[in-house]
Amino acid sequence: MAERRTITGYSNPLVKFLRSLRDKKHRRREGKFLAEGLRLLTDARLAGMLPEMLVMAAGRDAHPLLTELEVAVAAAGGQIVEMDEDILAKVTGKDNPQAVAGVYAEFDTSLASVDRAAAPIWLVAQAMRDPGNLGTMLRTGDAVGAGGLILIDDCADPFSVEAVRASMGAIFTQRVVRASWDEFIRWLRMGEGHLVAASLREATDYRKAPYRAPCFLMVGNESQGLPEECEQACDLRVTIPMLGRADSLNAAVAGAVLAYEALAKLRG
Amino acid sequence: MAERRTITGYSNPLVKFLRSLRDKKHRRREGKFLAEGLRLLTDARLAGMLPEMLVMAAGRDAHPLLTELEVAVAAAGGQIVEMDEDILAKVTGKDNPQAVAGVYAEFDTSLASVDRAAAPIWLVAQAMRDPGNLGTMLRTGDAVGAGGLILIDDCADPFSVEAVRASMGAIFTQRVVRASWDEFIRWLRMGEGHLVAASLREATDYRKAPYRAPCFLMVGNESQGLPEECEQACDLRVTIPMLGRADSLNAAVAGAVLAYEALAKLRG
Numbered sequence: 001m002a003e004r005r006t007i008t009g010y011s012n013p014l015v016k017f018l019r020s021l022r023d024k025k026h027r028r029r030e031g032k033f034l035a036e037g038l039r040l041l042t043d044a045r046l047a048g049m050l051p052e053m054l055v056m057a058a059g060r061d062a063h064p065l066l067t068e069l070e071v072a073v074a075a076a077g078g079q080i081v082e083m084d085e086d087i088l089a090k091v092t093g094k095d096n097p098q099a100v101a102g103v104y105a106e107f108d109t110s111l112a113s114v115d116r117a118a119a120p121i122w123l124v125a126q127a128m129r130d131p132g133n134l135g136t137m138l139r140t141g142d143a144v145g146a147g148g149l150i151l152i153d154d155c156a157d158p159f160s161v162e163a164v165r166a167s168m169g170a171i172f173t174q175r176v177v178r179a180s181w182d183e184f185i186r187w188l189r190m191g192e193g194h195l196v197a198a199s200l201r202e203a204t205d206y207r208k209a210p211y212r213a214p215c216f217l218m219v220g221n222e223s224q225g226l227p228e229e230c231e232q233a234c235d236l237r238v239t240i241p242m243l244g245r246a247d248s249l250n251a252a253v254a255g256a257v258l259a260y261e262a263l264a265k266l267r268g
Numbered sequence: 269m270a271e272r273r274t275i276t277g278y279s280n281p282l283v284k285f286l287r288s289l290r291d292k293k294h295r296r297r298e299g300k301f302l303a304e305g306l307r308l309l310t311d312a313r314l315a316g317m318l319p320e321m322l323v324m325a326a327g328r329d330a331h332p333l334l335t336e337l338e339v340a341v342a343a344a345g346g347q348i349v350e351m352d353e354d355i356l357a358k359v360t361g362k363d364n365p366q367a368v369a370g371v372y373a374e375f376d377t378s379l380a381s382v383d384r385a386a387a388p389i390w391l392v393a394q395a396m397r398d399p400g401n402l403g404t405m406l407r408t409g410d411a412v413g414a415g416g417l418i419l420i421d422d423c424a425d426p427f428s429v430e431a432v433r434a435s436m437g438a439i440f441t442q443r444v445v446r447a448s449w450d451e452f453i454r455w456l457r458m459g460e461g462h463l464v465a466a467s468l469r470e471a472t473d474y475r476k477a478p479y480r481a482p483c484f485l486m487v488g489n490e491s492q493g494l495p496e497e498c499e500q501a502c503d504l505r506v507t508i509p510m511l512g513r514a515d516s517l518n519a520a521v522a523g524a525v526l527a528y529e530a531l532a533k534l535r536g
Contacts, residue, residue: 046513132400140521142512166518173513207532240528244410245314245441249524250434253408256521257528260508264475 006058007083010090014081018055018091021103024157031106033159034091035171036098038066043169044102045069050076051102055091058082066100093161106159108176109148111187119147120213120266121259124195126152126181126230127221128251134158135166136252137219141174142167144259148175150216152184152230185233188216195234196262198254200225200247203237210236211262219255274326275351278358282349286323286359289371292425299374301427302359303439304366306334311437312370313337318344319370323359326350334368361429374427376444377416379455387415388481388534389527392463394420394449394498395489396519402426403434404520405487409442410435412527416443418484420452420498453501456484463502464530466522468493468515471505478504479530487523 007014020026021034032052035041041051042065054073056066073080089097116122123141128134134156138149149158155178156163164171179187188195194212197203198219218234220226225248231237240249240257249257275282288294289302300320303309309319310333322341324334341348357365384390391409396402402424406417417426423446424431432439447455456463462480465471466487486502488494493516499505508517508525517525 043513136518136521139514139518142514143508143510143517145511168514168516168518170512170514240411241531242411243413243531244438245311246407246410246436246438248436249411250404250407250436250520252518253404253521253524256517257524260525263509263511 005079005081007081007087010087015083015087015091018101018103022093022161024160027106027157027159032103033106033164034101034103034161035164036092036101036161038063038100040164040169041069041100041102044104044172045072047169047172049104049172050078051104053079053081053103055081055083055088055101055103057085057088057099060099108158108178111177111179111183114148114175114177116147116191116193116214119145120215121146121262122148122150122214122216123255123259124150124152124184124216124218125155125255126218126226127224128155128219129222130251131156131160131163132166133222133250133252135163135171137255138163138167138170138174138176140252140256140259142170144263146174146259148177150177150179150184152179152181181230194236196236196238196258197226197231197234198258199231199237199239201231201237203239206238206240206258206261209238211265213266215262215266217255217258217262219251219258222251273347273349275349275355278355283351283355283359286369286371290361290429292428295374295425295427300371301374301432302369302371302429303432304360304369304429306331306368308432308437309337309368309370312372312440313340315437315440317372317440318346319372321347321349321371323349323351323356323369323371325353325356325367328367376426376446379445379447379451382416382443382445384415384459384461384482387413388483389414389530390416390418390482390484391523391527392418392420392452392484392486393423393523394486394494395492396423396487397490398519399424399428399431400434401490401518401520403431403439405523406431406435406438406442408520408524408527410438412531414442414527416445418445418447418452420447420449449498462504464504464506464526465494465499465502466526467499467505467507469499469505471507474506474508474526474529477506479533481534483530483534485523485526485530487519487526490519
């Protein structure tokens with residue numbers, strides 16, 4: 001077993017570093033993010049991703065999965081750190097204390113390296129502001145066999161603790177791309193790709209619409225929906241029926257209802 | 269225009285009272301809950317619900333909708349309170365400062381007063397712990413024309429600020445019922461009703477399943493899903509395909525995918 005560092009004080013610089021990863025600016029500067037909880041870290045390992053640093057509560061009987069993880073991190077040359085449970089709780093947040101956390105390198109992908117033919121469905125979020133919604137989109141993407149999530153314009157950070165948690169591990173299995181609208185539409189039109197907008201305007205009923213692979217399903221901002229410019233550039237605009245008083249669904253819900261419809265149609 | 273009270277100090281008992289409504293125990297004791305933001309309060313009014321107390325930031329140019337709301341509250345004999353913006357921000361929470369809030373009486377319904385024939389779809393949540401998920405279920409229920417949301421066993425509080433906010437007004441249009449499993453199943457079997465479980469076990473593909481109105485679509489706890497006892501008591505168990513590594517969807521997403529499938533089938 002590799003040498004372990006043990007941290008006993010709140011003022012240790014490493015504790016400060018870990019806490020700073022809750023902040024987008026620091027994540028971006030360091031190129032690292034935090035994932036918390038044994039289940040998430042195990043999902044990451046199953047997807048082939050190990051943390052650069054594994055942080056564990058001291059003095060606990062280790063879960064067999066944690067022991068496996070520790071062995072794998074050590075073998076890959078990663079750091080292993082123990083700290084008092086209450087210090088770790090300060091790192092992972094009072095609302096959600098976890099006995100283990102991992103520091104990973106951010107790994108978003110450029111559009112140029114996306115193989116669009118690798119999956120029949122890709123999800124696209126435009127200016128989606130809620131990290132929980134982004135994480136839920138990733139989770140849904142995994143479930144429908146999507147290739148990844150393309151984040152257009154000013155979205156929430158997919159590597160925030162909230163998004164990573166809501167993704168339930170899908171952050172490690174889905175491709176994550178960040179691009180401007182102009183970059184995205186230019187890239188899309190260089191090859192095959194059926195761009196479908198979830199629209200709040202007059203549009204085709206989503207159950208009656210034709211979907212073609214690779215199908216790019218685009219959902220807009222939580223309160224504004226998609227800009228008209230984006231909708232007009234789409235090959236297809238679809239609506240989901242709204243029978244009540246509200247005029248829209250939760251953005252991640254709208255994405256999921258569309259994604260499952262496209263999946264059913266594409267599988268025949 | 270009715271007489272207004274003006275609150276200028278943080279230590280005013282009314283400020284304390286309003287803040288206490290963020291806490292489930294106090295909400296239950298008072299039988300009141302808090303809704304925040306002009307949009308939500310306007311949705312409530314359109315659904316026929318006025319706050320017993322309207323709380324506004326002082327010294328702002330009033331939005332026409334706020335003026336209408338104030339007139340309606342005063343006419344109905346409700347209280348109108350103004351406070352400094354920073355005090356109101358303390359009441360509504362730093363993360364989501366709002367210029368207006370309303371105190372409403374809780375209005376959940378008993379099973380006995382539910383007219384199941386009033387809607388083709390009813391949503392049922394069992395031990396759902398996340399208030400955001402409950403609110404999203406309410407919002408989806410509104411969108412599919414459901415009659416309401418039935419909360420079974422130990423669910424989050426539908427009148428929490430987070431649930432009310434995520435419902436986007438649907439808390440005011442959907443029936444909300446809280447019951448134990450035993451009460452619910454006894455009530456259900458006294459009349460018509462097709463009980464459908466979202467299952468993670470072997471079950472019918474949700475696209476190939478028959479749905480009959482009134483259709484009760486039941487989704488379970490975020491991490492455990494439904495207890496086997498509940499699934500076995502259902503008329504139908506359906507699964508949503510999971511093509512990736514994860515074994516489940518977000519609970520509110522699963523509810524929405526099912527609800528839209530049932531809606532499409534029931535409408536023919």
